[in-house]
Amino acid sequence: MNHRIQGIDRPTAPDPRGSGAPERTESKPTASPGVPRTTTPGPARPTPAQWGRTLAAGTVTGTVHLPRPQRTCPHAEAPLAPAGLPRRGTAPRTQPFPVQHLTDAWGGLLLLVDDDSPLHARLSALRTEDHRPGVPVVLDVLDVPPGQAVLPRARLSVTGWAEAILPADQRRVAQTAAAVRPLGALLDVGTTRSVWRLEVADVRVTTAEGVHLVPEEEFTTATPDPLYEDEDGLVTHLEAAHRDALVGWVLDTLPPHEAQRTREVAVVGADRYGLDVLVTVGAGTTVLRASFTTPVRGAGDVAGALCGLFGCPCREDGRRTHESA
Structure with missing residues (x-):
């Protein structure tokens, strides 16, 4: 035999990939249409809220999606396709940036950003352009199984607003994050790095059973899996x-x-x-x-x-x- 082991209710954030109109969702976890439901209890497994909280802890790097800069003439992105055929070559409506995300002592989501990174430049530009404290973002975190021997077991998608934290509060917020997960990079907050708060509007966790909408309070109070990091x-x-x-x-x-x-x-x-x-x-x-x-x-x-x-x-x-x- 060959053996091998290897929150608070808030209105849903505008989708940065669309027109900006808010999309309302159900307030309780639901599975995608067509997902078969088990009638008999099976072995215990992490709940969608536990999976979401585990991925939110920052063990694996996430990706944050921000609105892409608009061109002077949106019609110049690609020529019109013949009738009935989709257009090709249109630029995506969002920009992806790798990000180190983490949580504070109360379960809130934070983004740890290098001050000289493209992500920080884009966040700052959007904050200035929109004249609003919050920048619409989508945080995407994909589970990475041991040895990547199987497909990812879960995916976390958080829609909300990235809000800048006042310089005077940066160190205090970093200390609350360090109490949860002591990252060395948190020592640089206030000098070469900054912390942004992610105000959550919508939490979705995808598992083999479908896409689940997780209430913010359930997401915040869930505990990360104690074995995931190791x-x-x-x-x-x-x-x-x-x-x-x-x-x-x-x-x-x-x-x-x-x-x-x-x-x-x-x-x-x-x-x-x-x-x-x-x-x-x-x-x-x-x-x-x-x-x-x-x-x-x-x-x-x-x-x-x-x-x-x-x-x-x-x-x-x-x-x-x-x-x-």
Whole structure:
């Protein structure tokens, strides 16, 4: 067998990609039309709000979309296409910029921007042009699974307004962000970097079950997944210390005729509720859910969770079971 492991209600922000007219959405999470609904409860998984809060924490870099500068003559972007055919070559209506996003101590979203970056220049220009304190933005954050062995599991899209923070308050806001996630770059706030506040109007989280509209209060109060930042390290620890136990669990879980045809086993996800295990059976693949007995609250709970799952002793010290991997 080849084994491999690897808020407050506010009006919806104007869409910077459109005419600026507000788009109203439902206030409760909904799935996209056509998404089949499960009638029987399955293994526990992160909720859309938990996925959104996990991606908002800033472990992976996000992309912020801002309105693109308008040309003098919009009709000069591309010639008109023949009747019935779409126009080609028209410029996108928004500009994408990579951004380090994070949260403050109350769950609010922040953007950490280099003062000499194109993003800072564009934010400042839009703020001056519109004569308004807030710049319409869309923050997009895509989940990155361990080893990128499978498609992204979730996507966060936040529509709102980027608002400049007064120079006198920059350091104070940076300190609240550092209390949540101590980034070295926060030490430069007030000198070469600045913090912008993202006032949220609309939160959407896309998972395999569809697109969910998450109320701001639910999004703000949800907690990030405690294993996400060190997920790659945990997967490495499973490869090094729990290989035999993991394979044994897979073989015990699959029906006998599928267990005999199993060729590869790979952990492709880990969260507070359990593991996602990709299994190659013959010419096909399937994902098994290995659920923990109780959700883990931090790295210190991982040892007991794995022992309960696999029924094996863990030789790590129980405080950070994957640090030595």
